[in-house]
Amino acid sequence: TINELVPKELRDFLRKLFRRFSLEFTMVIAETHGGSSNRLFKAATTYLGGHVLTSASVSASPSAGSSSTQRVTVGKSDSARNLTYGLDKSSKVVDFFHGVPMTWQFNTESNAKRQTETRWYELHFNKKHAEMVKMKYLPYVLDTAKRLGDENRAVKFYTIWRDWWCSSAVNIDHPMTFDTLAMDGDLKKDILGDLNSFIDGKEYYKKIGRVWKRGYLLYGPPGTGKSSLIAAMANHLNFDIYNLNLSSIKSDSVLEDLLLRVSNRSIIVVEDVDCTIKLQNRGAGDFPDNFPRAQVSLSGLLNSIDGLLSCCGNERIFVFTTNYKDRIDPALLRAGRMDKHICLDYCTFSTFKQLAATYVDIFSHRLFPRIEDLIKDAKASPAEIAGELMKSKDHEACLDGLIKFLEIKVSQPRVSMASIEDRRPEGKAINKREKDLKNENTPSSIVFLAVGSDSVAEYRVKEELAPILKAVFIKHGNIVTNSSLQSMQCRSSLLEVVCGIIQRLQQSVDFEHLTEVEIESMFTSVQDLESLKVEVGWLRKGLDEVKKALPLAKQCSSLMEDKDKNLQDIQKMEKEVAGCEDKSKSLQIQEAKARTEKLSETITNIKTKLKEIRDGLL
Ligand SMILES: Nc1ncnc2c1ncn2[C@@H]1O[C@H](COP(=O)(O)OP(=O)(O)OP(=O)(O)O)[C@@H](O)[C@H]1O
Incomplete structure (x- = not known):
């Protein structure tokens, strides 16, 4: 071979000479840089693995392309959603950036004595492109790697345990997405548009001098998809979810501490904000004395959303949910805190059609007109409709069952307590509507309780107990609203015990x-x-x-x-x-x-x- 024919000294001399006149420039990107881990090395790993080595992403970016990969590694870690790829030792890949070839090579060197391995990438390109690589290509690699990393990150769900975020956060594998979430088409587009412009809004928020965060209030009757929407948002954005259970937080300073530890790109959820706690500086008399009282104050909560503390994180979304929007302190609702108020309501025919397509793969059916007719007055939640659609694998039986269910809902006489506040401040006089209600005959075994114009809860009790339950609601409000039992059936049983006594x-x-x-x-x-x-x-x-x-x-x-x-x-x-x-x-x-x-x-x-x-x- 040439090595045998040409002496080593001559070979080294020729190599040096060749380098001097070569047009190639090499950048070495080592795993550590300046004594700490090198972000560019990590970014290169993600970029090459997710962008260059997968043909799908290569074709997705017309300005960049790749060729000549030799060996790739592949695997899946716990923190990733999908498979991740990498260059194997000494393998090369050529990435074309605006038509300019960039050759990446992955190198390793083991030190048997110290039992360590040094790893680095070499990036080869023509000298004349050095400025472009510095100014455009490397920033592009960093940005793309961030996007890919965010997209491939498994969404985690954090809860509070002993004043701390539970360290063993679980990966959420919630299947709800904006495709499977049934809701009015315009509303869905509007929410998606809002989320996307939030995500793309880094520069905009910087320009207007505001913290990069957004607040959503989701309100509506139970089972209309508030939690499902949160899961769909988390899946869409690949954001972690932090469940901020206010009633388990001991003080404002614990709340501050918890929020300081929330990572960027996260959704902070406060569910049932109206009933988890009584915020201390709310007007006295709004709640009965036995209502759970939180240690967190309203001002503490407001500060955490938009006070100085809120600057300590970026790309954060606050989501508050409630069944009773009118019970929430107006201070919490104003823009800047809750930027978008989203009403999730009872099932419309359009929502039903989406559920039918998802649950039973039916897009039209001879029974649809009947369902359209009934659903207008039935006030059935998407959860209830979904429940009916899951009862049988036979489509016809499902739709028949749903029609029966809707017919019952429509025909049930309702006791509408539209003007009744759920919790009456002491001494507040009974109004005329309530007097009428008290005088109404209730032959039915069903009592509906409503706040504002929306019917929000439906309880079933024995016929003879219905008048007692009505009177309980009128005098004491919805006493099971905070119950740890969630289903209407169980809550109805609790109400029956009260009425029985x-x-x-x-x-x-x-x-x-x-x-x-x-x-x-x-x-x-x-x-x-x-x-x-x-x-x-x-x-x-x-x-x-x-x-x-x-x-x-x-x-x-x-x-x-x-x-x-x-x-x-x-x-x-x-x-x-x-x-x-x-x-x-x-x-x-x-x-x-x-x-x-x-x-x-x-x-x-x-x-x-x-x-x-x-x-x-x-
Ligand atoms: N809009 C929807 N699209 C698809 N499925 C839905 C929708 N709304 C509810 N569901 C189904 O009903 C179940 C319960 O809904 P979800 O928990 O999201 O309601 P919610 O409004 O958060 O109720 P609550 O106020 O009682 O917490 C979900 O797991 C989902 O299967």
């Missing part, structure tokens, strides 16, 4: 047949309800009073016996004195009558007291 108390007019044992078992039920976060503080208070009143109730029934006995005695004595003058007997009769009158008075007082206690319950 009240019914029993109401049946016993003067509590005369109530025993202490029975009252104790009612207390146990109330305790269970409280542990499930049902707001029954008022019922506990009522039971306390009933318990205290039990001796009075007993006294009342023995006084009534005394009174009856007196009356009988009086009758007897009056018969005995009839027709003869017996002064002492007449005196006895007068005394007995006076005693009876006194007894009547005491009994009336006790009964009034007992009635007050009973009426105080509802």
